[in-house]
Amino acid sequence: MSETTIREPLLVELSSPGRRGVRFPEADVPAAAVPEALRRTSLPLPELSEVDVVRHYTRLSHFNHAVDIDFYPLGSCTMKYNPKVNEDMARLPGFAHIHPLQPEETVQGALAVMYYLQEYLKEIVGMAGVSLQPAAGAHGELTGVLIMRAYHRSRGDTKRNKILVPDSAHGTNPASSAMSGMRVVEIPSDDRGNIDLAKLKAECDDTLVGLMITNPNTLGLFEEHIEEVVQAVHDAGGLVYGDGANLNALLGIARFGDMGFDVVHLNLHKTFSTPHGGGGPGSGPVAVAQHLVDFLPGPIVEVVDEDEENGPTYGLVMPRHSIGRVKAFYGHFGVMVRALTYILSLGGEGLRQVAEDAVLNANYLRVQLQDTYHIPYNRLCKHEFVAEGRWEDAPGVRALDISKRLMDFGFHPPTNYFPLIVHEALMIEPTETESKRTLDAFVAAMKQIAREARENPEVLHEAPHTTPFGRVDEVKAARELVLTWFDWPQQG
Ligand SMILES: Cc1ncc(COP(=O)(O)O)c(C=O)c1O
Numbered sequence: 001m002s003e004t005t006i007r008e009p010l011l012v013e014l015s016s017p018g019r020r021g022v023r024f025p026e027a028d029v030p031a032a033a034v035p036e037a038l039r040r041t042s043l044p045l046p047e048l049s050e051v052d053v054v055r056h057y058t059r060l061s062h063f064n065h066a067v068d069i070d071f072y073p074l075g076s077c078t079m080k081y082n083p084k085v086n087e088d089m090a091r092l093p094g095f096a097h098i099h100p101l102q103p104e105e106t107v108q109g110a111l112a113v114m115y116y117l118q119e120y121l122k123e124i125v126g127m128a129g130v131s132l133q134p135a136a137g138a139h140g141e142l143t144g145v146l147i148m149r150a151y152h153r154s155r156g157d158t159k160r161n162k163i164l165v166p167d168s169a170h171g172t173n174p175a176s177s178a179m180s181g182m183r184v185v186e187i188p189s190d191d192r193g194n195i196d197l198a199k200l201k202a203e204c205d206d207t208l209v210g211l212m213i214t215n216p217n218t219l220g221l222f223e224e225h226i227e228e229v230v231q232a233v234h235d236a237g238g239l240v241y242g243d244g245a246n247l248n249a250l251l252g253i254a255r256f257g258d259m260g261f262d263v264v265h266l267n268l269h270k271t272f273s274t275p276h277g278g279g280g281p282g283s284g285p286v287a288v289a290q291h292l293v294d295f296l297p298g299p300i301v302e303v304v305d306e307d308e309e310n311g312p313t314y315g316l317v318m319p320r321h322s323i324g325r326v327k328a329f330y331g332h333f334g335v336m337v338r339a340l341t342y343i344l345s346l347g348g349e350g351l352r353q354v355a356e357d358a359v360l361n362a363n364y365l366r367v368q369l370q371d372t373y374h375i376p377y378n379r380l381c382k383h384e385f386v387a388e389g390r391w392e393d394a395p396g397v398r399a400l401d402i403s404k405r406l407m408d409f410g411f412h413p414p415t416n417y418f419p420l421i422v423h424e425a426l427m428i429e430p431t432e433t434e435s436k437r438t439l440d441a442f443v444a445a446m447k448q449i450a451r452e453a454r455e456n457p458e459v460l461h462e463a464p465h466t467t468p469f470g471r472v473d474e475v476k477a478a479r480e481l482v483l484t485w486f487d488w489p490q491q492g
Pocket of ligand 1 (some may be wrong): 076077136137138139170172214243245246267282284
């Protein structure tokens, strides 16, 4: 920890006996008789005034990095600026104050939002059906694999139990495939970062449920033989699942349906904007080709009646052979409002420009940094690229040191140590919302850090220097995590 920068209020106990933020009036009803055994005699909560609490949390919020503060190139996470108009829409009382148990006729506007979103997403990915149920990307993957399994079973094809996952896939891909009870077989990448076609074909047999492929992959590269890959899996009777969480790179340019995919999930909270991170709300809709529409989880919003005077009536419908519900109620509605707002405010041309600028920004950074950092799969990338955070002539300097030092320049670090196929990986995703000025400042910082790695490595090892807390012992933090402000006494 860099002691000089730790602010006093963080170290002192602010609680003081008897201090209160709120005083409740005397009860004007008789006290309920609570059995003695259920009563706690001491509840050691901090005792603070309202202003103490407000200042504490405001101070803590200043210690956090956020995309609204500065550049946040956390690869694979698409930390782009989220327009505030999306928040305004999600907070409209008619959306924010409805209850999922309300009768359908009282929430027709909300159902219309879901219906339009379903329709736009179908068009954007070129698929026949969409379910908005899954709560996030990994949940969408699990849902997609369950749909694939249900499809094979419905045809009496019960011996299929194998899912192929390239080693350049997002980490959730093998995890969600395994969670669905499938046998996961990893397929290596070739030296251009594509899936190794020969190895793929060798695994395409009659036990194949399908392939789950992240495209563009976690190297930020578009699969150059995608049509051949899809064909090989289909020839073996398997289905092709697309992890479409990196759709920021493809919006308005390429569609999973046109590439022959059977299932795809999207991360609304990445591509279609919604503040995320820290486990915040997500939404991972699953889109499918025509032959899988009946297996989608429900309910789905459909037009159940059409009347010339009043327009359409929307209703919640369960697909015929649905795998069932995968989420309570209807998914994360607030994220859907934000996504629809984003789509409508940008329009078709605007969405295409998102992808063009995201790809342009990533390639600009890649080319600016390629003489300073080794980029193992160095070809035209999509939304992100992966550099190595190490040099032969700077022994002892690791990707972690580079990332910690970047914080001194006011930047959030890139994703570290992922994907696993790049040593000391630094996965950099600038997104389309950054200006050339910001990108140039980042390049300058990265180049200065590369110089320091040779001339003064200590400054990297001890970084960050300007943050309220210095470098923490990550192993200790993981093993002895303390999440409360106070060590609660054991209940006797
Ligand atoms: C390519 C890719 N797939 C899947 C996921 C998982 O999404 P989630 O974190 O919403 O579960 C992510 C998350 O960023 C991702 O980048």
